[in-house]
Amino acid sequence: MDSSKPAKAVKDVVEAAAEKVAGVLTPDVPGAPGSAPPTVEEPTTPHDPLPPKAEQGAPETRTPTGAKTDAPAIAKGQQGAFLTTSQGARLRDTDHSLKAGPRGPILLQDHHFREKITHFDHERIPERVVHARGAGAHGLFTAYGTAEKVTRAGFLKKGRETEVFVRFSTVLGSRGSADTVRDTRGFATKFYTDEGTFDLVANNMPVFFIQDAIKFPDIIHAAKPHPDREIPQAQSAHDTFWDFVSLHTEAQHHTMWNMSDRGIPRSYRTMEGFGVHTFRLVNAADETVLVKFHWKPKLGVHSLTWEEAQMLGGIDPDFHRRDLYDAIEAGAYPEWELGIQVFPDTPEESFAGIDLLDPTKIVPEELAPVQPIGRLTLNRTPRNFFAETEQVAFHLGHLPPGIDVTNDPLLQGRLFSYVDTQLTRLGGPNFSQIPINRPHAPVNDMLRDGFHQHAVHAGVAPYRPNSLDGGNPFPAGDDENAFVDVPVTVAEAPKVRANPVSFDDHYSQVRLFWLSMSPVEKEHIIRAYTFELGKCYHQAIKERQLQSLANIDPVLCAEVATGLGLPAPQPTVPLAEVTPSPALSQVGREWPSDGRMVGIVVDPDADLDGVGEVRRAVFAAGMVPLLIAPHGGLVGDLPVQRTFATGRSVEFDVLLLAAAPTPTPDAIPARDAKVGAADSAAVDPRVLLMVEECWRHAKAIGAWGGGVTVLERAGVAGTPGVVTGDSGAEVFTAVQQLLAAHRVWERFPASVA
Numbered sequence: 001m002d003s004s005k006p007a008k009a010v011k012d013v014v015e016a017a018a019e020k021v022a023g024v025l026t027p028d029v030p031g032a033p034g035s036a037p038p039t040v041e042e043p044t045t046p047h048d049p050l051p052p053k054a055e056q057g058a059p060e061t062r063t064p065t066g067a068k069t070d071a072p073a074i075a076k077g078q079q080g081a082f083l084t085t086s087q088g089a090r091l092r093d094t095d096h097s098l099k100a101g102p103r104g105p106i107l108l109q110d111h112h113f114r115e116k117i118t119h120f121d122h123e124r125i126p127e128r129v130v131h132a133r134g135a136g137a138h139g140l141f142t143a144y145g146t147a148e149k150v151t152r153a154g155f156l157k158k159g160r161e162t163e164v165f166v167r168f169s170t171v172l173g174s175r176g177s178a179d180t181v182r183d184t185r186g187f188a189t190k191f192y193t194d195e196g197t198f199d200l201v202a203n204n205m206p207v208f209f210i211q212d213a214i215k216f217p218d219i220i221h222a223a224k225p226h227p228d229r230e231i232p233q234a235q236s237a238h239d240t241f242w243d244f245v246s247l248h249t250e251a252q253h254h255t256m257w258n259m260s261d262r263g264i265p266r267s268y269r270t271m272e273g274f275g276v277h278t279f280r281l282v283n284a285a286d287e288t289v290l291v292k293f294h295w296k297p298k299l300g301v302h303s304l305t306w307e308e309a310q311m312l313g314g315i316d317p318d319f320h321r322r323d324l325y326d327a328i329e330a331g332a333y334p335e336w337e338l339g340i341q342v343f344p345d346t347p348e349e350s351f352a353g354i355d356l357l358d359p360t361k362i363v364p365e366e367l368a369p370v371q372p373i374g375r376l377t378l379n380r381t382p383r384n385f386f387a388e389t390e391q392v393a394f395h396l397g398h399l400p401p402g403i404d405v406t407n408d409p410l411l412q413g414r415l416f417s418y419v420d421t422q423l424t425r426l427g428g429p430n431f432s433q434i435p436i437n438r439p440h441a442p443v444n445d446m447l448r449d450g451f452h453q454h455a456v457h458a459g460v461a462p463y464r465p466n467s468l469d470g471g472n473p474f475p476a477g478d479d480e481n482a483f484v485d486v487p488v489t490v491a492e493a494p495k496v497r498a499n500p501v502s503f504d505d506h507y508s509q510v511r512l513f514w515l516s517m518s519p520v521e522k523e524h525i526i527r528a529y530t531f532e533l534g535k536c537y538h539q540a541i542k543e544r545q546l547q548s549l550a551n552i553d554p555v556l557c558a559e560v561a562t563g564l565g566l567p568a569p570q571p572t573v574p575l576a577e578v579t580p581s582p583a584l585s586q587v588g589r590e591w592p593s594d595g596r597m598v599g600i601v602v603d604p605d606a607d608l609d610g611v612g613e614v615r616r617a618v619f620a621a622g623m624v625p626l627l628i629a630p631h632g633g634l635v636g637d638l639p640v641q642r643t644f645a646t647g648r649s650v651e652f653d654v655l656l657l658a659a660a661p662t663p664t665p666d667a668i669p670a671r672d673a674k675v676g677a678a679d680s681a682a683v684d685p686r687v688l689l690m691v692e693e694c695w696r697h698a699k700a701i702g703a704w705g706g707g708v709t710v711l712e713r714a715g716v717a718g719t720p721g722v723v724t725g726d727s728g729a730e731v732f733t734a735v736q737q738l739l740a741a742h743r744v745w746e747r748f749p750a751s752v753a
């Protein structure tokens with residue numbers, strides 16, 4: 001397209017408009033400030049034709065790479081054989097600065113040096129103050145239409161497809177910290193709806209540490225590394241965290257979720273997501289309901305074991321982001337259903353006695369079922385981590401018509417905080433123009449100028465009211481699909497710094513969560529509290545937290561107290577009478593195992609035909625087979641992915657053994673400490689270690705042929721979840737059934753009921 005055309009078209013319209021008002025203004029007279037002659041009265045409604053507005057692209061409509069914007073997509077990337085400056089001048093030399101002689105000082109004149117170094121100096125932007133470490137992916141949201149009755153939001157109408165970008169994150173760690181730390185995970189979704197962007201900024205836990213946003217700096221200062229030595233990184237096992245949560249007991253519910261297996265997810269793909277707050281939906285008839293948003297993963301909710309999480313922190317700190325990207329690239333697209341719990345919008349804003357404005361409380365699914373309203377599929381990884389995952393900016397105030405906020409005091413504070421922080425993190429007020437943040441809906445605002453302004457705005461009247469731009473832009477009327485601020489009645493009341501009385505209950509739902517856990521999950525929670533408190537220096541903090549545990553459950557308190565070597569205190573509040581919510585437990589059901597990793601130990605003596613058959617079956621089941629062999633390259637004609645030196649049990653969800661490999665030449669402690677104390681083992685010690693670790697981590701193990709000997713050597717033959725068979729195919733089928741339940745917890749009988 002000829003780039004002069006839009007400008008010409010505008011000129012034509014302006015001239016036509018001007019000619020109509022003969023003798024007042026003509027384009028021949030320079031300096032006419034408006035796009036059309038103003039009227040004396042303020043224009044209050046749009047009229048035909050609307051005054052022209054130039055499109056707001058760059059004057060010469062070029063991409064950031066200098067190509068024309070209407071060039072074919074392939075021509076828009078950086079291209080050409082030659083290195084250039086950012087202005088497109090070809091460079092002869094980028095390896096030597098311009099100096100006053102070979103040994104002389106660098107000249108200020110060296111503009112290429114200055115451009116290169118200045119740009120480098122500014123390559124980093126400040127990391128997010130929380131949720132610094134994250135991984136993102138693009139996808140598609142398809143609405144079921146089941147929410148049409150309760151909201152007018154267009155993207156929730158039946159069959160509507162909306163592009164999305166999701167960013168998963170940890171809260172506490174720095175950008176370079178490990179993925180598998182014990183922490184809450186962020187699950188933020190940007191829906192690019194055609195009525196404006198909707199950001200659902202969620203977590204993988206349905207409650208929060210605090211009830212009022214004014215406490216956010218306190219909890220984060222307490223949970224981040226100590227300010228003097230800046231340790232420990234990305235974890236809550238330290239004095240300041242436990243000091244705060246034991247004093248500020250409304251944090252106890254979220255803390256229990258962190259100490260549960262939810263704090264160490266197996267994968268982003270196996271996490272639930274929760275909007276936490278109660279939102280208000282409004283439909284076409286202006287009727288409202290209150291809702292809580294839930295993401296339900298297709299693969300079920302699964303976790304790592306604590307030892308796996310710790311090992312992975314060193315062996316593969318990128319475990320979660322690798323898993324996400326690998327799954328998408330392999331076509332095992334992660335999926336979630338979006339669901340809502342729906343409550344009547346009553347003046348009390350409560351349901352079944354639960355205050356819906358208290359973000360430390362859930363509504364059990366048994367009382368208000370989660371109703372599915374759409375499906376999310378992540379199907380594309382970012383092309384550039386920085387441009388997309390780092391620069392994406394979420395905000396709770398990004399709401400389309402049909403979704404509104406409530407007075408939850410945590411939510412209200414968040415409405416301020418996100419934009420405020422993004423002003424500095426993204427260098428000014430124009431971050432909504434960064435490619436990943438651009439809405440997929442028409443924008444016609446009156447925001448102008450500022451750092452990093454990309455738009456070249458036309459017109460002289462970015463203010464209201466105006467007459468110079470024909471009054472444009474106009475507020476949308478009642479039937480013109482504007483955002484609805486629901487006119488909620490705010491009771492006349494004194495201005496106070498106070499919570500509702502209902503916010504004072506800090507223990508009943510923590511007890512509900514504890515009593516909803518299966519015995520093995522309770523064991524994990526006991527161990528987590530004991531580990532974390534055991535890492536604290538100060539006795540007073542441990543004693544104070546034990547008091548909270550006593551108020552939650554005497555068994556939990558006694559078990560943790562025993563581990564700490566302290567007496568278990570008596571409760572100071574009556575133990576709440578609660579009905580457990582089985583939906584909170586992660587175990588006891590079966591789930592698909594798409595994208596799981598199957599380690600297969602082989603050596604040249606193994607049944608390689610059988611191994612080939614298993615590999616094909618693993619791929620066919622949507623999982624990934626990784627061959628582990630004495631050396632790299634090929635075994636037979638099968639490609640090897642891991643060797644005994646490079647592989648480690650924590651990478652695999654199940655382990656299959658097709659051979660009993662004898663120790664390889666590098667199986668000596670001086671070369672590989674995993675070998676352990678040298679002995680004359682018949683089986684390579686690294687293979688035995690893999691079996692032992694997989695067994696400890698409650699993973700399914702299968703063997704056939706020579707592999708059966710390894711099970712016997714490792715002392716695990718015949719134990720729960722360890723299967724043998726005559727062929728690889730038979731063993732794989734049995735192991736697949738075990739994997740559906742995620743772990744073989746029967747291996748470890750629990751000591752608590």
Ligand code: HEM
Binds near residue numbers: 187277359413
């Ligand atoms: C229900 C409670 C909360 C949830 C579910 C939540 C969730 C999240 C998530 C998922 C992110 C990461 C967004 C991303 O991937 O870029 C985030 C970032 C952030 N949150 Fe929250 N948060 C909560 C409470 C709060 C509160 C109370 C405040 C402050 C008053 C706050 C301030 C921030 C800030 C400043 C960021 C960094 C944003 C950025 O730099 O772009 N959050 N939060």
